[in-house]
Amino acid sequence: MDTLEPIVSINNVTKTYKRGDQIIPVLEEISLVINKGDYLALMGPSGSGKSTLLNLIAGLDQADKGVIEVGGIDITVLSESELSRWRVSNVGFIFQFYNLIPVLTAFENVELPLILSDLSGKERKEHVFTALKVVNIEDRMSHYPSQLSGGQQQRVAIARAIVTDPTILVADEPTGDLDRASAANVLDLMDRLNRDLGKTIIVVTHDPWAGKRAHTVKLLDKGVLSDDSQDTHS
Amino acid sequence: MIVKILIRNAFRHKLRTSLTICGIAIAILAYGLLNTVIDAWYAGVEASAANRLITRNSISLIFRLPLSYREKIRSIDNVEIVSYGNWFGGYYKDEKNFFANFAVEPNSYIKLYPEYKIPENERTSFLKNRRGCLVGKKLADSFGWRIGDNISLISRIYPGKWEFVLMGIYRGKQKSVDETLFFFHWEYFNEMIKKSRPFSADNVGFYVIGVDNPENAALTAKTIDKGFENSLAETLTETEKAFQLGFVSMSESILDAIKLVSFVIIVIILVVVANTMVMSVRERINEYAVLKTLGFSGRHIAILILGESILITTIGGMVGVMATFPAARIFSYAVGTFFPVFNVTKETLLQDVIVTLIVGITAGILPTWRATTIRITDGLRKIG
Numbered sequence: 001m002d003t004l005e006p007i008v009s010i011n012n013v014t015k016t017y018k019r020g021d022q023i024i025p026v027l028e029e030i031s032l033v034i035n036k037g038d039y040l041a042l043m044g045p046s047g048s049g050k051s052t053l054l055n056l057i058a059g060l061d062q063a064d065k066g067v068i069e070v071g072g073i074d075i076t077v078l079s080e081s082e083l084s085r086w087r088v089s090n091v092g093f094i095f096q097f098y099n100l101i102p103v104l105t106a107f108e109n110v111e112l113p114l115i116l117s118d119l120s121g122k123e124r125k126e127h128v129f130t131a132l133k134v135v136n137i138e139d140r141m142s143h144y145p146s147q148l149s150g151g152q153q154q155r156v157a158i159a160r161a162i163v164t165d166p167t168i169l170v171a172d173e174p175t176g177d178l179d180r181a182s183a184a185n186v187l188d189l190m191d192r193l194n195r196d197l198g199k200t201i202i203v204v205t206h207d208p209w210a211g212k213r214a215h216t217v218k219l220l221d222k223g224v225l226s227d228d229s230q231d232t233h234s
Numbered sequence: 235m236i237v238k239i240l241i242r243n244a245f246r247h248k249l250r251t252s253l254t255i256c257g258i259a260i261a262i263l264a265y266g267l268l269n270t271v272i273d274a275w276y277a278g279v280e281a282s283a284a285n286r287l288i289t290r291n292s293i294s295l296i297f298r299l300p301l302s303y304r305e306k307i308r309s310i311d312n313v314e315i316v317s318y319g320n321w322f323g324g325y326y327k328d329e330k331n332f333f334a335n336f337a338v339e340p341n342s343y344i345k346l347y348p349e350y351k352i353p354e355n356e357r358t359s360f361l362k363n364r365r366g367c368l369v370g371k372k373l374a375d376s377f378g379w380r381i382g383d384n385i386s387l388i389s390r391i392y393p394g395k396w397e398f399v400l401m402g403i404y405r406g407k408q409k410s411v412d413e414t415l416f417f418f419h420w421e422y423f424n425e426m427i428k429k430s431r432p433f434s435a436d437n438v439g440f441y442v443i444g445v446d447n448p449e450n451a452a453l454t455a456k457t458i459d460k461g462f463e464n465s466l467a468e469t470l471t472e473t474e475k476a477f478q479l480g481f482v483s484m485s486e487s488i489l490d491a492i493k494l495v496s497f498v499i500i501v502i503i504l505v506v507v508a509n510t511m512v513m514s515v516r517e518r519i520n521e522y523a524v525l526k527t528l529g530f531s532g533r534h535i536a537i538l539i540l541g542e543s544i545l546i547t548t549i550g551g552m553v554g555v556m557a558t559f560p561a562a563r564i565f566s567y568a569v570g571t572f573f574p575v576f577n578v579t580k581e582t583l584l585q586d587v588i589v590t591l592i593v594g595i596t597a598g599i600l601p602t603w604r605a606t607t608i609r610i611t612d613g614l615r616k617i618g
């Protein structure tokens with residue numbers, strides 16, 4: 001990771017929400033570059049637009065203005081169905097509440113994103129096993145989410161996020177619902193994904209412990225992005 | 235995997251799903267039974283033959299026609315057989331033992347109704363024995379009558395005790411044939427009338443006419459009526475079907491009411507299933523958003539929701555259809571001879587299937603629309 005190769009570049013992005021006839025500005029002319037292999041934390045007070053920015057990068061929502069390039073593709077010009085297809089192979093999602101499908105086992109949850117790929121059944125199984133091994137939860141693979149602890153569910157969710165080998169991993173408050181020990185476990189796992197597997201990670205958090213793990217911390221406040229005053233390289 | 239999710243989703247709330255399935259089953263059962271009741275009403279129409287005409291007094295059914303018309307009708311072109319009879323209005327032992335009974339000219343009548351299957355020996359002995367009677371299998375069974383039994387009927391119209399000997403039991407060639415009828419010799423009937431009220435003798439309530447070809451039926455009916463214009467008793471001739479429809483139309487408002495109830499049942503069940511689906515989908519809106527996040531399309535979501543709705547209604551529909559047969563049998567037994575023919579038809583089953591599918595699809599449309607159109611970010615914000 002010595003050569004700095006931009007993987008995400010955001011240029012003058014503006015985003016507003018409409019509530020009734022009221023227009024709520026959330027992001028104003030945001031610009032940001034994230035390099036390949038980076039581990040970036042977006043921090044800031046609640047309601048400052050962290051999730052909104054993350055969703056824009058992940059192609060879940062569309063910006064009003066500006067350009068967002070991920071892996072060399074301008075995703076702001078993609079249609080909704082193109083974005084949907086783009087997400088399958090480019091973005092791995094980790095949510096605060098894990099968001100596993102309750103009627104599927106851990107194994108099936110991890111397999112889910114692969115259904116949309118053109119891998120054979122056998123290849124899919126291999127990928128799922130690999131991902132489960134990375135997060136170290138193979139022994140629980142036939143459990144349903146309700147039979148797992150929060151930390152275990154989040155590890156399954158991380159397996160689901162990495163199983164497609166995406167360009168970027170995005171995580172919105174991944175430790176927000178976990179106790180200290182489970183949170184540390186999940187953060188260790190994310191460290192490993194970044195360090196050993198070279199994954200580019202963008203994490204939204206207001207947990208200082210989580211922030212400390214990142215290489216770069218950006219502060220978002222009232223729609224404006226700034227560098228963290230005290231640099232927290234790990 | 236989509237199918238796996240669909241099926242597991244359907245049975246996620248076991249109680250809710252079971253109750254919904256029960257509701258659908260009961261509704262489809264009720265719908266099927268009501269349909270069968272309507273069919274039973276039209277059974278006479280269904281069973282009518284296109285080559286048979288019924289001639290009666292043009293004033294009303296209770297007025298009679300002279301027996302002498304027989305020869306004149308027989309001489310008309312295209313007429314092959316002429317039979318005749320009287321409504322007897324008799325009952326067995328108790329007035330509530332109601333069934334249709336007629337005095338008919340037996341030779342011609344049996345020829346006109348080939349759908350009555352009578353064993354050869356019974357047919358001959360019925361025709362030979364002037365006091366003999368011929369009854370349908372269902373009727374004989376309901377009173378436990380056997381061949382050779384003496385049966386006496388009391389009539390609301392004709393006084394006295396009427397004694398018959400059971401000579402034949404007929405079965406229907408098709409399921410649509412009424413097996414609750416009672417026939418006896420018109421000759422015997424007329425002799426008794428001659429004794430008690432001679433002025434009424436030699437009159438028939440109706441003629442049944444066999445035409446050589448159904449295509450000639452309408453024309454022949456017209457020719458018959460024209461032949462008796464301006465005579466003492468003018469006639470009204472119609473096809474057997476029209477005649478039977480005339481009976482049905484007397485109860486038209488009841489039938490309309492039944493049809494309305496059927497429709498209301500469908501609407502209610504639609505609301506029940508739609509409510510279940512709306513509830514389920516609202517609870518899972520976050521999951522559908524997750525699926526979309528992972529790249530699943532609106533089409534996948536639609537398959538999930540519509541499929542679940544159709545799965546639940548189909549199971550309920552199947553239970554309802556299976557329950558219809560025993561229920562119809564019990565119902566038919568309970569109402570006795572009131573509905574002589576009470577069969578669940580293929581058409582009824584087909585309608586059950588169509589109604590089930592329509593309900594399943596319609597109930598899923600609104601939640602599908604909601605789940606597919608909601609923006610992913612909004613869906614994700616709704617924590618289930």
Ligand SMILES: Nc1ncnc2c1ncn2[C@@H]1O[C@H](COP(=O)(O)OP(=O)(O)O)[C@@H](O)[C@H]1O
Binds near residue numbers: 017044045048051612
């Ligand atoms: N879908 C939406 N519709 C309307 N307003 C929204 C929507 N999503 C976010 N907002 C608003 O945008 C602002 C930023 O939200 P968010 O990005 O979730 O903040 P954060 O993640 O930093 O807490 C908030 O004021 C929030 O109410």
Ligand SMILES: [Mg+2]
Binds near residue numbers: 050051052
């Ligand atoms: Mg947030």
